[in-house]
Amino acid sequence: MGNILFLLGILFVIGPKSVMKCVLRGGNRRLKGTIALLGGVVIVFFRYSVIGVILEAYGAFVLFGDFAPQAIRFLRRIPIAGQVLSLPFISMIVDKIAGPRQPV
Structure with a gap:
């Protein structure tokens, strides 16, 4: 369904x-x-x-x-999701997909 x-x-x-x-x-x-x-x-x-x-x-x-890169950039700006994506192991994987985090 x-x-x-x-x-x-x-x-x-x-x-x-x-x-x-x-x-x-x-x-x-x-x-x-x-x-x-x-x-x-x-x-x-x-x-x-x-x-x-x-x-x-x-x-x-x-x-x-x-x-995926656009979605990850959007999720990085959301408070809780951004904190989770900034965790050490997760950030290594996410940076390979979307590029390193850019300062706001």
Whole structure:
């Protein structure tokens, strides 16, 4: 049920044209991500939930991975999330994804 609501939510929030542009814009990489995401949803429906969720996560990462640096920069400005992202081990990983934290 959550998978269906997630997909419908994306469709309703950004609209069908934007969804199609996002999916078709990046060539083979985006197509692989779309197939993995939708394939994971189908596999979950056939009760292979662990495999389906892993496939969905891969698809979501491929489709939306380009937005990770912007999302991390936004999260760094939120009080509690920013403190968590500043912890020593976590900050090393986050800095590799989004670049070092810039002073405000």
